[in-house]
Amino acid sequence: FCSIPDNTNLCSKQSSVNPSVIPYKSSSNISSLETLKLDGYFSFDNIDYAAKDFGNRYHFLPSAVLHPKSASDISNTIKHIFRMGSTSRLTVAARGHSHSVQGQAQAHQGIVINMESLRGPEMKVHTGELPYVDASGGELWINILHETLKYGLAPKSWTDYLHLTVGGTLSNAGISGQAFKHGPQINNIYQLEVVTGKGELVTCSEKQNAELFYGVLGGLGQFGIITRAKISLEPAPKMVKWIRVLYDEFSKFSKDQEYLISSENSFDYIEGLVIINRTGLLNNWRSSFNPRDPLQASKFISEGKTLYCLEIAKYFNPDESDKMNQKTERLLSELRYVPSTLFMSEVSYVEFLDRVHLSEIKLRAKGLWEIPHPWLNLLIPKNKIFEFAQEVFGNILSDNSNGPIIIYPVNKSKWNNRTSLITPEEDTFYLVAFLSSAMPTSTGRDGLLHVLAQNQRILDFCSTASLGAKQYLPHYTTQEEWQTHFGPQWEVFVRRKSAYDPMAILAPGQRIFRRKL
Numbered sequence: 001f002c003s004i005p006d007n008t009n010l011c012s013k014q015s016s017v018n019p020s021v022i023p024y025k026s027s028s029n030i031s032s033l034e035t036l037k038l039d040g041y042f043s044f045d046n047i048d049y050a051a052k053d054f055g056n057r058y059h060f061l062p063s064a065v066l067h068p069k070s071a072s073d074i075s076n077t078i079k080h081i082f083r084m085g086s087t088s089r090l091t092v093a094a095r096g097h098s099h100s101v102q103g104q105a106q107a108h109q110g111i112v113i114n115m116e117s118l119r120g121p122e123m124k125v126h127t128g129e130l131p132y133v134d135a136s137g138g139e140l141w142i143n144i145l146h147e148t149l150k151y152g153l154a155p156k157s158w159t160d161y162l163h164l165t166v167g168g169t170l171s172n173a174g175i176s177g178q179a180f181k182h183g184p185q186i187n188n189i190y191q192l193e194v195v196t197g198k199g200e201l202v203t204c205s206e207k208q209n210a211e212l213f214y215g216v217l218g219g220l221g222q223f224g225i226i227t228r229a230k231i232s233l234e235p236a237p238k239m240v241k242w243i244r245v246l247y248d249e250f251s252k253f254s255k256d257q258e259y260l261i262s263s264e265n266s267f268d269y270i271e272g273l274v275i276i277n278r279t280g281l282l283n284n285w286r287s288s289f290n291p292r293d294p295l296q297a298s299k300f301i302s303e304g305k306t307l308y309c310l311e312i313a314k315y316f317n318p319d320e321s322d323k324m325n326q327k328t329e330r331l332l333s334e335l336r337y338v339p340s341t342l343f344m345s346e347v348s349y350v351e352f353l354d355r356v357h358l359s360e361i362k363l364r365a366k367g368l369w370e371i372p373h374p375w376l377n378l379l380i381p382k383n384k385i386f387e388f389a390q391e392v393f394g395n396i397l398s399d400n401s402n403g404p405i406i407i408y409p410v411n412k413s414k415w416n417n418r419t420s421l422i423t424p425e426e427d428t429f430y431l432v433a434f435l436s437s438a439m440p441t442s443t444g445r446d447g448l449l450h451v452l453a454q455n456q457r458i459l460d461f462c463s464t465a466s467l468g469a470k471q472y473l474p475h476y477t478t479q480e481e482w483q484t485h486f487g488p489q490w491e492v493f494v495r496r497k498s499a500y501d502p503m504a505i506l507a508p509g510q511r512i513f514r515r516k517l
């Protein structure tokens with residue numbers, strides 16, 4: 001059963017929603033949904049939005065959208081479809097905040113579940129020795145932050161952007177600058193409540209139904225829909241010292257990053273950026289970051305060179321400011337950045353964590369948020385990162401990039417390897433995220449086709465140079481590629497699929513398995 005859908009289900013890269021397409025309601029399969037007794041409701045009309053995501057390239061129109069008010073709404077719906085067996089072709093996609101980029105939260109002529117309507121029971125913070133928050137799978141991380149802060153607590157591991165749902169990030173991993181210390185978000189979960197592809201509502205954890213628990217974490221939505229999660233918390237700091245320094249040599253930059261992620265008592269957040277061909281860079285930063293030495297900084301010109309920016313942060317409370325500054329000074333003195341490029345800022349914890357939202361507001365105002373995002377996220381083993389950087393930053397992208405390129409190492413020893421997440425074999429690997437935007441109709445270097453061709457060159461290089469790279473937020477079009485992605489874990493993945501979603505009803509937008517008929 002684990003074959004991918006045929007080409008009619010795979011969309012062309014530039015397809016778009018045709019408003020004249022009539023949803024599939026005429027089918028008896030769909031009309032039978034109206035007989036279900038639910039706390040929430042189905043909608044069948046004006047559901048074009050469910051065929052859109054942040055990537056803005058893939059558009060599959062569903063037949064219906066479920067707005068659940070309870071986990072049993074989801075369970076009853078899936079149970080109903082499961083019982084129809086091979087007489088139904090319906091698939092079901094949980095839609096979090098729909099910030100995936102390749103149609104992963106869509107269901108062609110199927111049912112999309114609008115997870116953000118699943119609010120009850122209310123989010124609850126549990127204090128005590130091992131504090132946690134019990135939240136809906138459709139809850140946004142930004143809401144979790146605000147709620148937990150009322151108790152002086154917060155989750156340990158984040159994504160760079162918080163307007164994403166719990167279920168959406170836990171289906172992948174949830175990686176940011178804290179992952180070297182705490183592992184990704186999927187390593188910071190105590191318990192899940194899940195609706196499987198048979199419609200069963202199951203509670204799972206490390207000790208209870210562990211196979212389902214680890215399968216669902218990083219499982220690309222294949223084994224169940226996360227309706228609730230217990231997320232571990234820590235005392236939240238009030239303030240963040242946020243620092244950026246520049247390097248003109250990749251090797252110094254990466255060695256310093258690797259040193260920082262491996263040393264005890266390091267920063268609380270470590271990321272990095274590649275800056276390609278941008279002069280006047282330092283002036284742009286002045287608004288939010290102060291140079292330590294303004295005179296020296298004003299003399300620094302990037303001259304169109306590729307630069308590497310280390311971004312680090314130290315958390316603190318106002319009464320610990322002196323101690324924090326001493327620690328920061330000591331750590332900085334061990335690094336080899338260009339001395340005049342030390343930029344610092346002090347912001348609240350919320351401002352720091354919600355930083356990308358400010359860019360969102362600015363981009364939305366310019367009409368640049370809802371354009372195609374042909375993103376590519378890779379995990380590159382540490383021992384190949386120099387080879388990768390030489391070819392990709394020195395050749396393929398030597399004179400332009402169409403968005404931020406984020407790069408930082410993480411240490412797998414802090415990660416749990418029982419989840420479904422696939423990473424390179426080495427203990428330390430880099431996340432390299434090419435977060436490109438593209439102009440749909442441009443034929444120039446800012447055009448979609450150009451960016452896609454660049455992405456393909458990067459992927460081809462990884463493959464021909466045998467770097468042992470893995471895609472993060474993976475996207476493939478053939479089953480052979482999925483099998484290669486999972487490697488020895490493929491068998492486990494297939495076994496879990498047949499145990500928890502034997503009809504392949506769930507998450508069709510990932511295009512790993514074909515709906516059983």
Ligand code: FAD
Nearest residue numbers: 096097098099100137159160161165167168174175221226
């Ligand atoms: P959706 O796009 O709605 O869904 C994604 C997949 O998960 C789909 O297959 C869907 O069916 C499934 N799914 C959704 N909800 C559930 C559920 N409750 N149960 C089971 N399956 C479910 N990722 C990082 O790791 N680190 C980052 O720093 C980061 N930054 C980002 C910044 C931006 C601006 C954007 C747009 C994305 C970023 N991402 C990052 C990627 C993001 O984590 C994933 O795309 C994530 O899936 C988005 O969450 P969502 O709620 O929008 O999920």
